[in-house]
Amino acid sequence: xxxxxxxxxxxxxxxxxxxxxxxxxxxxxxxxxxxxxxxxxxxxxxxxxxxxxxxxxxxxxxxxxxxxxxxxxxxxxxxxxxxxxxxxxxxxxxxxxxxxxxxxxxxxx
Amino acid sequence: xxxxxxxxxxxxxxxxxxxxxxxxxxxxxxxxxxxxxxxxxxxxxxxxxxxxxxxxxxxxxxxxxxxxxxxxxxxxxxxxxxxxxxxxxxxxxxxxxxxxxxxxxxxxxxxxxxxxx
Numbered sequence: 409x410x411x412x413x414x415x416x417x418x419x420x421x422x423x424x425x426x427x428x429x430x431x432x433x434x435x436x437x438x439x440x441x442x443x444x445x446x447x448x449x450x451x452x453x454x455x456x457x458x459x460x461x462x463x464x465x466x467x468x469x470x471x472x473x474x475x476x477x478x479x480x481x482x483x484x485x486x487x488x489x490x491x492x493x494x495x496x497x498x499x500x501x502x503x504x505x506x507x508x509x510x511x512x513x514x515x516x517x
Numbered sequence: 518x519x520x521x522x523x524x525x526x527x528x529x530x531x532x533x534x535x536x537x538x539x540x541x542x543x544x545x546x547x548x549x550x551x552x553x554x555x556x557x558x559x560x561x562x563x564x565x566x567x568x569x570x571x572x573x574x575x576x577x578x579x580x581x582x583x584x585x586x587x588x589x590x591x592x593x594x595x596x597x598x599x600x601x602x603x604x605x606x607x608x609x610x611x612x613x614x615x616x617x618x619x620x621x622x623x624x625x626x627x628x629x630x631x632x633x634x
Binding site: 412417448449450451452453456494496498503504505507508509510512 | 521548558559560562572573622623624626630
C-alpha cells in the first residue's frame, strides 16, 4: 500500500512567518502534485513536479521534489491569511493519485 | 467553461436510509473519479471510470455502495443503506487523460457533505 505522510498535521502561525510542509513516502512516484483546499470546496491544483530534485516557485510558494522522487516539500515565505487552508500532496502513478494525510494551515493577521 | 458540478452540496439522512450523489464532469473529460474525504484528511479513491467503464473499483465497499456512468458523461454514486461511518465529503473529479502524464490535470467538484444521523 502506498502511503504519503504529511507533517506537520496542523500549523498555526502569524502573518509574515515562514513555514515548511513535508510529504514523505517509501514509494516512488512518476510525479507529485500539491493541492490547496478551502472549506466547502474541492482541492485545487497548485503545482506538479516531475523530475527528481526539481524546484518550482509559485509567488511565495516553493515546491521541491526529492532526488529519489519519494518525498516533497512546500515552503511558504511570509505567510498571509489568504494562505489558510488544507494543503495536500498527491503522488501520481499510472492513472491513480494517492493523496497525503493533509496539513491544515491557519495564518492569523 | 463550467467546472465539475456536484449535487446536492449537503445531505443529512438517518442511518439505514439510501442516498445518491450526482456528478457532471467537465465537458470532454473521459475519466471520472469518485473520492471520499474524511474531515481534515486527504481524499481516498472509491472508483474510477474511463468513459462508461469502471476500471478501478477496488476501494468501493460493494456491499452498500454502487456507482454508474451510463452514457460516459454524468455519474451517480449511491449508498444503500447508509451507516454512521459513511459521514464524509464525497468528491467527484474528472481529467482528460492519464494522470501519469503531468499535462493531464484532475479537476475536482465542490463535493457533497453527507451527515448520517
